[in-house]
Amino acid sequence: MKFASTLVATFLFFASASVALAQTDCTKLVPPSPWGPNDQTGATNRVTPAVTKAAAAEIQEGKVVPMSYPLVDGVPLFGTRFTKTILTATSLAPGASFGENELTYMEDTWLSQSHVGTHLDGLGHIGRKDCYFNQIAMGKFINQNAMTKLGLEHLKSFATRGVIIDAVKVFQQSGKFKTNSACKKPCLEKGTVISAADLQAGLKMYNVTLREGDIVVIHTGWGDLFEQFPAQNAAYNSGEPGIGKDAAKWLIGQKVVAVGADTWAVEVIPGEDPKEAFIVHNLLITDSGIHIIENVRTDLMAAEAARTNRATFFFNMTVPRAVGMTGNFVGIDGIR
Amino acid sequence: MSSPLWPAPASGRRPNAVLVVLLAAAVLAALHAGAEDRRYTIAFANLTEEPGVTLEATGFMGREVRDSFVLAARRLPVDLVFYDNRRDVRTALDNAADAARRQVDLFVEYFHEPTANDGVARTLREARIPVLAVNYAVGDAPLYTADNAAAGRIGGEALADFAARSWQGRTVFGLIVGAVNSRQDRLPERVQGVIEGLRGRQRSIRIVNLDTQGNHATVATLVGRVVAAQPNAKFLIAALDDVTALAAKSALEGAGRVADGAIVSFGCDRSIHGGASDRKEIDPSNRGSIVLGSVAFYLDRYGYDVLPLALRMLRGEAVAARTTTTHKLITAANVFREYPPYDLQ
Numbered sequence: 078m079k080f081a082s083t084l085v086a087t088f089l090f091f092a093s094a095s096v097a098l099a100q101t102d103c104t105k106l107v108p109p110s111p112w113g114p115n116d117q118t119g120a121t122n123r124v125t126p127a128v129t130k131a132a133a134a135e136i137q138e139g140k141v142v143p144m145s146y147p148l149v150d151g152v153p154l155f156g157t158r159f160t161k162t163i164l165t166a167t168s169l170a171p172g173a174s175f176g177e178n179e180l181t182y183m184e185d186t187w188l189s190q191s192h193v194g195t196h197l198d199g200l201g202h203i204g205r206k207d208c209y210f211n212q213i214a215m216g217k218f219i220n221q222n223a224m225t226k227l228g229l230e231h232l233k234s235f236a237t238r239g240v241i242i243d244a245v246k247v248f249q250q251s252g253k254f255k256t257n258s259a260c261k262k263p264c265l266e267k268g269t270v271i272s273a274a275d276l277q278a279g280l281k282m283y284n285v286t287l288r289e290g291d292i293v294v295i296h297t298g299w300g301d302l303f304e305q306f307p308a309q310n311a312a313y314n315s316g317e318p319g320i321g322k323d324a325a326k327w328l329i330g331q332k333v334v335a336v337g338a339d340t341w342a343v344e345v346i347p348g349e350d351p352k353e354a355f356i357v358h359n360l361l362i363t364d365s366g367i368h369i370i371e372n373v374r375t376d377l378m379a380a381e382a383a384r385t386n387r388a389t390f391f392f393n394m395t396v397p398r399a400v401g402m403t404g405n406f407v408g409i410d411g412i413r
Numbered sequence: 414m415s416s417p418l419w420p421a422p423a424s425g426r427r428p429n430a431v432l433v434v435l436l437a438a439a440v441l442a443a444l445h446a447g448a449e450d451r452r453y454t455i456a457f458a459n460l461t462e463e464p465g466v467t468l469e470a471t472g473f474m475g476r477e478v479r480d481s482f483v484l485a486a487r488r489l490p491v492d493l494v495f496y497d498n499r500r501d502v503r504t505a506l507d508n509a510a511d512a513a514r515r516q517v518d519l520f521v522e523y524f525h526e527p528t529a530n531d532g533v534a535r536t537l538r539e540a541r542i543p544v545l546a547v548n549y550a551v552g553d554a555p556l557y558t559a560d561n562a563a564a565g566r567i568g569g570e571a572l573a574d575f576a577a578r579s580w581q582g583r584t585v586f587g588l589i590v591g592a593v594n595s596r597q598d599r600l601p602e603r604v605q606g607v608i609e610g611l612r613g614r615q616r617s618i619r620i621v622n623l624d625t626q627g628n629h630a631t632v633a634t635l636v637g638r639v640v641a642a643q644p645n646a647k648f649l650i651a652a653l654d655d656v657t658a659l660a661a662k663s664a665l666e667g668a669g670r671v672a673d674g675a676i677v678s679f680g681c682d683r684s685i686h687g688g689a690s691d692r693k694e695i696d697p698s699n700r701g702s703i704v705l706g707s708v709a710f711y712l713d714r715y716g717y718d719v720l721p722l723a724l725r726m727l728r729g730e731a732v733a734a735r736t737t738t739t740h741k742l743i744t745a746a747n748v749f750r751e752y753p754p755y756d757l758q
Contacts, residue, residue, distance in 0.1 A: 154758070155689070155690040155756045155757055156689070156690020156756060157690065192758050193758075268483070268484060270487050270488075316755075341758040342755070342758060346755050347484055347755070348755070351484070351717060351752075351753075352750075352753065354754070354755070371758060
């Protein structure tokens, strides 16, 4: 009996060992979080009370600049992705109102994928194999409905300083501007790589130095095609201008909280290396816990910066505390 | 005669050897850095950019070849000048003459006609402009080319391996379907490669060539006739391009013989693989397909291979007389690794 139990125990030991060996060693694929082994928050750790207080100094006129696009059926999406609302308005039917005050009501059912319109990529959105931010082996932390780690509920505030970089102006001034004929306003052509030097030139244009905890928003003009939905959806999705790897690495070094752009992926598509997939997403999200914000409306803030010669603003964005979700649509206002 | 870079040693004094070596190293480093920093103007004369016209018996078109140069140049110190040879001898010669007048730094020629290529070589030699040839020889210029024989072998071996795994003891035919005799696209080399690949692993296999003469509409008839005549046989089908592969699959479906076929094609263009949303035949979620894979020809990545070669030539580095595309079988298991999709957000 003792022999049999020893045999069973030995078998179970080797069986569990083989399972363990089959898992990816995430310490070899993803760096640890600078905020410790239990961190699920990432770069919003940088938004301290001092950072928010300093950002509040950007509010000088009380002017609010919208920085998100309307979320409506028909905006550019890939394949079978969708966003759809269904209105419940039954109480408007004759005799369906409530009480002597004849109260009526309406509600919506919102059927949508989370990565549509102006939206935030959470830390559970992008990984290498099954390894995600902070070396988390996500295979152990998902069920059919949600993630049990790295959900949006772990994020802190985004109440910080926003900095707009007008890449259109940078490329125009450097004489390397190439546009797309479908854009009604100046836009960079898809495939245009925005380098670290381009970002630095854009900051120098308005005498801005990035601070730890900033959110950088890049105006490429490509969002003009989003605004033309649905007519230019195919053109919008066919590629985009965006940051390359060296720009991403430079932004990581600046310790920003998030990077946004008026494009669907923030990074240049087609990418610099045809054998790499969304490599900037890996660098920012997986390796650094820095969020990506896609389809940001940037043209109004770029115009505001040009008019006032000031590229900084208070970044006002609320992210739903959607438990276990990889991302969500957001509303953004830039307040000056 | 003394070098103008440093003075001759005064008589009676020994030269400071260390200083001389350091100076020489500094000069060489400066020259090397200059070569690294310098931007070059490279001309690329494409075979044709006519919409709908496919190249090298694949589904790729000239526009995709051109775009690959544009994309690859983003990371390189290169300004590009494009020409369209329009598959026309006179145009090809005129394009070379124009590039010579412009004094571009290097000329990349993609043209199929040998006599015209001799003329192009002559014109550019006289203008002292180095040439890099694509797919067809241009004088003694270094050549970057598809390797049809190697690609054929990869496809043939994949089919033979499948038969060894799945159809032991069954009667197996090899069918080679496509424009098997098209010398212009060097398909006889691809066919020979397939035969070698099949026979290398299935020595006694019977191989039948089904010549579509480039007309995909004939595939159903040609394949249908053969499978109908062999009701108990299995068929390893080497389709010489991706559209032919899809037509052959359709033919087997029409004949009710899907279980009796395995197909490998050549090219791996966008008709046979797609993306995360745009699903096609070769897809990670379609691992049971009888289309085992397609041998990649990468015409959509030529720029990424050719421009670095051109830069090495311009920097005076040695370049092999012949560099070939690294062909690879793209399957459901590796398609997203080899062609990462970007249709998601």
